Amino acid sequence: MLIESSNNSNVKRWMKLKQKKYRSQFNQFIVEGEHLVLEALKAKVVKEIIIREHSQLPDSIQPHECTVYQLKESLFIQLASTQAPQSVMAVCEMKQKPVTEMNRLLLLDRVQDPGNLGTLLRSAVAFGFDGVILGEGCVDVYNEKVIRSTQGAIFTLAIESHSLSDYIKRLMEQGIHVFGTSLYHGSPLSTIEEFPRMAFMLGNEGSGVQTELLELTHQNIFIEMSENIESLNVSIAGSIIMYHFRQ
Structure with missing residues (x-):
């Protein structure tokens, strides 16, 4: 599914996640790059995967039940926090592990x-x-x-x-x-x-x-x-x- 408009409701929400108050409000955050997306998938916190226009998911990433969106190049660059972003991001649920051991x-x-x-x-x-x-x-x-x-x-x-x-x-x-x-x-x-x-x-x-x-x-x-x-x-x-x- 290619998203091309900045008025798309998902795009608006993703852009808001660049700010702390909205990360807290939605209980979500974004990770960028194949390595971090893989780690987030292992931790079972990924809700959505976003790939750049004209790109494919890396073979190492198996989204399973996650919805995959393809985002227009200019919007993908705008959403990214790095100057030369990789072609995949993930929207993750905040799910911190509590401290159980205190050695x-x-x-x-x-x-x-x-x-x-x-x-x-x-x-x-x-x-x-x-x-x-x-x-x-x-x-x-x-x-x-x-x-x-x-x-x-x-x-x-x-x-x-x-x-x-x-x-x-x-x-x-x-x-x-x-x-x-x-x-x-x-x-x-x-x-x-x-x-x-x-x-x-x-x-x-x-x-x-x-x-x-x-x-x-x-x-x-x-x-x-x-x-x-x-x-x-x-x-x-x-x-x-x-x-x-x-x-």
Whole structure:
């Protein structure tokens, strides 16, 4: 079915999904490219598949019960979030996995760069973390740049959103050791004792973790570095910590 008009009701809805408020309203988001569409199909969250005019579905993609639409070239380019989009997209249902295991958790305070959040989610999967908790002020996990950065990790990782101050207290009540990240009043990463259940909190790219949250932790840590470098990008720092305490 070729759609050629921007007045088509589906096209109007798809275009709205480029904005967070409409993603929340429709409980849907868009992924682009063969790899992400395949990962979304594996996760059973695909509702519709969109292919570019004059294109065919890749052989690897079997839509089964999903409706497939072919979209006029100019509309497809307008809908895409990349400058040179691949020829397939999918409209997906928001269906995040809840956190059920708490041996290793990542807590994020106001991480606002989409690439940083996506990389942290991907590293969390790579190093066996059980889930990621997004505090207030974090970038939307369904932002198209976040999704691309995760390379599909968003479909396998348990992700929840909470007030971090409340969540930290809850973790402590369950005997989980909570660590903040700070150069001030922190201990070197290499000196930190490993516990069966641990949570690590990373903060905003410019200001780090809020002081009031750091005061709630069991201990704060920092990564030892050369004197030539003052700090690390939050996604790099988080990946190093997760690797150090990987499962």
